[in-house]
Amino acid sequence: MTFQFDSINDFFNMGGYAFFVWASFICTFLCMAGVLIQSLVVSKKIKQGVQKEGARAERIMAARAQRKLKQQAKNKAQDPNNLENSEVIDEPKT
Amino acid sequence: MWKWINSFAKPEKAYWLCDVLQNWFAAVAITGLIIGIVWGLGYAPSDYQQGDSFRIIYIHVPSAILAMGAYVAMAIAALVGIVWQWRTAFMFMIAIAPVGAVMTFISLFTGSFWGKPMWGTWWIWDARLTSQLILLFLYLGVISLYSAFEDKQQAGKAAGVMAMVGVINIPIIHYSVEWWNTLHQGATITKIGKPSIAPEMLWPLLICILGFAAFIGWVTIIRMKNEIIMRDLHRPWVAKRFGGFEGSANLEGKQ
Amino acid sequence: MVALKSLFYKDVALAYRQRAELMQPLMFFVLVITLFPLAIGPSPETLQRIGGGVIWVAAILSLLLGMERMFRDDFADGSLEQYMLSPTPLYMIVVVKVLTHWLMHIVPLFLISPLLALFLNLTFDMYVALMLTLLLGTPLISFVGAIGVALTVGLHRGGVLLALLLIPIFIPLLIFATSAIESASMLLPYYPQLAIIAALLLFSVALSPMAIAYSLKVSQN
Numbered sequence: 001m002t003f004q005f006d007s008i009n010d011f012f013n014m015g016g017y018a019f020f021v022w023a024s025f026i027c028t029f030l031c032m033a034g035v036l037i038q039s040l041v042v043s044k045k046i047k048q049g050v051q052k053e054g055a056r057a058e059r060i061m062a063a064r065a066q067r068k069l070k071q072q073a074k075n076k077a078q079d080p081n082n083l084e085n086s087e088v089i090d091e092p093k094t
Numbered sequence: 095m096w097k098w099i100n101s102f103a104k105p106e107k108a109y110w111l112c113d114v115l116q117n118w119f120a121a122v123a124i125t126g127l128i129i130g131i132v133w134g135l136g137y138a139p140s141d142y143q144q145g146d147s148f149r150i151i152y153i154h155v156p157s158a159i160l161a162m163g164a165y166v167a168m169a170i171a172a173l174v175g176i177v178w179q180w181r182t183a184f185m186f187m188i189a190i191a192p193v194g195a196v197m198t199f200i201s202l203f204t205g206s207f208w209g210k211p212m213w214g215t216w217w218i219w220d221a222r223l224t225s226q227l228i229l230l231f232l233y234l235g236v237i238s239l240y241s242a243f244e245d246k247q248q249a250g251k252a253a254g255v256m257a258m259v260g261v262i263n264i265p266i267i268h269y270s271v272e273w274w275n276t277l278h279q280g281a282t283i284t285k286i287g288k289p290s291i292a293p294e295m296l297w298p299l300l301i302c303i304l305g306f307a308a309f310i311g312w313v314t315i316i317r318m319k320n321e322i323i324m325r326d327l328h329r330p331w332v333a334k335r336f337g338g339f340e341g342s343a344n345l346e347g348k349q
Numbered sequence: 350m351v352a353l354k355s356l357f358y359k360d361v362a363l364a365y366r367q368r369a370e371l372m373q374p375l376m377f378f379v380l381v382i383t384l385f386p387l388a389i390g391p392s393p394e395t396l397q398r399i400g401g402g403v404i405w406v407a408a409i410l411s412l413l414l415g416m417e418r419m420f421r422d423d424f425a426d427g428s429l430e431q432y433m434l435s436p437t438p439l440y441m442i443v444v445v446k447v448l449t450h451w452l453m454h455i456v457p458l459f460l461i462s463p464l465l466a467l468f469l470n471l472t473f474d475m476y477v478a479l480m481l482t483l484l485l486g487t488p489l490i491s492f493v494g495a496i497g498v499a500l501t502v503g504l505h506r507g508g509v510l511l512a513l514l515l516i517p518i519f520i521p522l523l524i525f526a527t528s529a530i531e532s533a534s535m536l537l538p539y540y541p542q543l544a545i546i547a548a549l550l551l552f553s554v555a556l557s558p559m560a561i562a563y564s565l566k567v568s569q570n
Contacts, residue, residue: 001133001137001294002137003136003137004136004137004138004139004140005136011135011136014146014147014149015140015145015146015147016145016146017145017146017147017211020147020150020207020208020210020211021146021147021149021150021207023207024150024153024154024203024204024207024208025131025135025150025153027200027203027204027207028153028157028200028203028204031196031199031200031203032196032200032309034196035192035193035196035313036309036312036313036316039313039316039317039320040316042317042320043316043319043320046320046323046324047323047336049327050323050327050332050333050336051336053327053328053333054333054336057333176563228517228520231513231516231517232517234513235513235514235517238510238513238514239500239501239510239514242501242504242507242510243503243504245570248567248568248570251567252500252564252567252568255496255500255560255563255564255567256497256500256514259493259496259518259560260517260518263517263518263521266521266549267517267520267521270520270521270524270525271520271521271524273524274524274528277528
């Protein structure tokens, strides 16, 4: 297999058809790279979104647990003799 | 015997399969494309009739063939989704649609740029280019129909019906356009008929076709993974995979 | 059977009550065809050369405009859901609906074609070919178009989307119909083209009712 052109300039010139050949190849390359990069960018954004959603869910559940504990403490303070018999901590259902 | 295939109707299993296949497709795509295009551009002998402009064949033919192939794959996925009610089949269908449309556009663009030095005009209504143009419209129709629906289950079924109607019409359109072209061919005589291609020119073409096909597979897999996660956003398996959280599905009731 | 007959009468009666709406696609048809001589110049030879194609393109566009009516009102007031629940199979109901739509909306198109053949200076042979191709082709447009209409009936702005979906599908019909008219203008026989259009028609009549019924179920959800 031999290189078909005598020099690099000849290669770029493509026997006179430089504009057409290179325009086609560059457009193809850009379109394919474009669709690939767009898909990867969307993929990254989605993963970040999932992370954020998860972190938000964690924060909300932590806040809920805090509120429950505070409520418990307040109930205990108001009712030292354990009149209200409930010691149910609201666990998130798994 | 084929029961195990039904497990891929679950998005989680399909996502796992995509993960496994992604890197293989990427590797084959990159090596195939680099080898094929460098060989075709630099080392394949130039055509005695068309000179060096024929090298466009190494992107025009693969993209044209695979644009058609991608549409058939889309239609098969639509069939699987409609008949067997697989959500993942519709996700595949909508994942491959834009990639196929880009391939069709590439084939039209390169066909036009190949035609200018050959026939002297940017556009010519020959059978192949016209069929490719109609194929592009069919792709755009499926994509727009899918995006017009809010409920993506409904959208998948509707776009699936459209994809199947389109695939039945593709041979009809192709033959009618070919026939139409032979009717009206008074002025121009196409020099590019069906030349027998020399083996030194054939091998880079085959490698390019393989590379393009693997590229389509690679991008479709990425897009399918995106689609799966977007549709299953609040499921526990998604949260577990991407950060070990319990998942926002656990968030229920009053806040 | 009784259900289908009463459905037919109901649709005809309803369409007849809204005669004004029937006129709109027809007027669009005539107006579009009037535009062409104005745009291209009144030379009779040019008009004759492009006449068949112009009438067919205008027919496709105006039929696409008027096709939305097929299921829109029934979808809006809930009758479509009732059709799905009735013991008569949906695909038979759909056939009756498509045929009544063809009868009420498209046959008027036929009746006005002689005028348009006059506008575009078609010869008598071309006119006969035009009528035959319209006779065979318009039911094909109705049946295949109904699939698109059924898919988009639930969408708010489905009109242009419908055209975008259906025009590529109508291209083979357009090619064969206009080639028949062209052969007629050269006094050549055009039976092969008519045969192919008839084959497409039979194929679509056989398969489209099921596709339409499925699409209606998808839209109704």
